[in-house]
Amino acid sequence: xxxxxxxxxxxxxxxxxxxxxxxxxxxxxxxxxxxxxxxxxxxxxxxxxxxxxxxxxxxxxxxxxxxxxxxxxxxxxxxxxxxxxxxxxxxxxxxxxxxxxxxxxxxxxxxxxxxxxxxxxxxxxxxxxxxxxxxxxxxxxxxxxxxxxxxxxxxxxxxxxxxxxxxxxxxxxxxxxxxxxxxxxxxxxxxxxxxxxxxxxxxxxxxxxxxxxxxxxxxxxxxxxxxxxxxxxxxxxxxxxxxxxxxxxxxxxxxxxxxxxxxxxxxxxxxxxxxxxx
Amino acid sequence: xxxxxxxxxxxxxxxxxxxxxxxxxxxxxxxxxxxxxxxxxxxxxxxxxxxxxxxxxxxxxxxxxxxxxxxxxxxxxxxxxxxxxxxxxxxxxxxxxxxxxxxxxxxxxxxxxxxxxxx
Numbered sequence: 001x002x003x004x005x006x007x008x009x010x011x012x013x014x015x016x017x018x019x020x021x022x023x024x025x026x027x028x029x030x031x032x033x034x035x036x037x038x039x040x041x042x043x044x045x046x047x048x049x050x051x052x053x054x055x056x057x058x059x060x061x062x063x064x065x066x067x068x069x070x071x072x073x074x075x076x077x078x079x080x081x082x083x084x085x086x087x088x089x090x091x092x093x094x095x096x097x098x099x100x101x102x103x104x105x106x107x108x109x110x111x112x113x114x115x116x117x118x119x120x121x122x123x124x125x126x127x128x129x130x131x132x133x134x135x136x137x138x139x140x141x142x143x144x145x146x147x148x149x150x151x152x153x154x155x156x157x158x159x160x161x162x163x164x165x166x167x168x169x170x171x172x173x174x175x176x177x178x179x180x181x182x183x184x185x186x187x188x189x190x191x192x193x194x195x196x197x198x199x200x201x202x203x204x205x206x207x208x209x210x211x212x213x214x215x216x217x218x219x220x221x222x223x224x225x226x227x228x229x230x231x232x233x234x235x236x237x238x239x240x241x242x243x244x245x246x247x248x249x250x251x252x253x254x255x256x257x258x259x260x261x262x263x264x265x266x267x268x269x270x271x272x273x274x275x276x277x278x
Numbered sequence: 279x280x281x282x283x284x285x286x287x288x289x290x291x292x293x294x295x296x297x298x299x300x301x302x303x304x305x306x307x308x309x310x311x312x313x314x315x316x317x318x319x320x321x322x323x324x325x326x327x328x329x330x331x332x333x334x335x336x337x338x339x340x341x342x343x344x345x346x347x348x349x350x351x352x353x354x355x356x357x358x359x360x361x362x363x364x365x366x367x368x369x370x371x372x373x374x375x376x377x378x379x380x381x382x383x384x385x386x387x388x389x390x391x392x393x394x395x396x397x
Contacts, residue, residue, distance in 0.1 A: 006365030011284070020290070021297020031302055035318040045314050048348050049325070056328035059335030069324065097341075180378075 008012050022124050039074035046073055047085055054082070054101035063112055065077030066105055079113070082106040100206070107221035110228055127247045140202060171248045172205075176275035179247070181260030181268075185230065188257040188269035190243060194229040197278045201229030207244035217246070237269060245276060300358040314351035319364055322349060326361035327370070339384050346385070358382045 025031075032041065038049055042129045050073065057066035067078075075081040083106040089099035172194065185191065190209070194202045204222025220231040235241060244251035257269035316326065325348065333342040343354055351357040362378050370378075 009286055013286045014293040018289035019294020022301050023292035025298040025301025029302040035315055036316045038321055052325060052328040056331040061332045067381045
């Protein structure tokens with residue numbers, strides 16, 4: 001019995017020491033990292049890093065460089081992360097310029113991806129002849145990681161054009177305005193589709209919605225699963241909205257949630273579908 | 279009795295050493311506080327370049343200084359200078375260097391006002 005007690009208190013001492021050691025090494029004096037790579041930053045600093053990539057892209061229009069920089073963050077879904085951050089920052093009213101830049105970069109990445117996947121653009125004629133090779137020896141040449149150079153060598157690099165897609169040359173015309181009572185589409189939404197003159201869905205188009213005492217902005221292409229030219233906005237009950245595209249064109253007035261009735265007799269707010277074409 | 283105490287204290291010491299070893303060597307989880315100031319110099323230089331690119335386009339010095347605060351350096355001009363030194367050493371393109379130098383000149387013109395006010 002005494003021997004058993006002896007080994008038990010030794011075990012207790014060992015466990016006590018282990019706990020003290022873990023608390024000290026993980027919480028009191030954790031490992032201090034130096035020479036970090038961007039993927040090891042805290043979530044907040046990664047957000048800031050992404051925002052810087054986006055504002056730099058807005059300034060230089062270099063999608064290849066932006067893509068190489070984003071690769072350093074090693075996000076599982078870089079496009080989705082960008083789009084989500086853009087939506088989050090827009091909703092929070094945080095750093096409007098950065099949020100807009102994030103939205104534009106997300107949309108342009110989506111469009112570049114779509115361009116890459118479309119069979120008709122596989123010909124070299126779609127690479128802008130006036131665009132110099134977008135990647136320069138710096139900064140990607142100096143990175144220790146290989147991903148930027150790999151990106152530069154990918155087909156995407158040759159197809160990407162540095163032209164932002166959000167500066168429409170022709171004004172947009174409202175082609176359709178329809179109130180729809182279909183719960184499957186959503187409830188109380190303004191759904192906007194934007195096409196260019198050739199009938200291609202346009203991502204990255206900024207949409208401004210106003211109501212008494214408020215304004216909000218959102219972008220097409222942030223929900224690529226619903227279409228590159230798709231955007232939606234949730235209406236509040238009994239609020240009247242007006243909407244216009246930031247790139248110009250016909251404004252739409254008097255938008256409020258259409259009153260609808262479900263099959264079981266319950267009322268629900270319907271959806272406005274607005275279709276714009278260049 | 280004294281022997282028991284010594285063995286107990288030795289067990290604690292052994293456990294503590296094992297715990298510290300595990301925490302520091304085997305499972306050093308990145309803390310939630312990893313900041314951009316701890317980025318390697320090439321990444322910090324690229325951050326400065328991004329800020330310089332934005333500044334070259336919008337000429338918004340207040341925004342540039344605010345963005346430089348991301349690097350948590352007490353002297354924004356100093357970190358820009360370090361980035362330029364790195365860029366020169368590693369052959370950044372002339373246009374990138376030009377943008378960084380323009381940012382440095384602008385930040386230096388503000389340095390007496392900015393000073394250590396940037397966290």
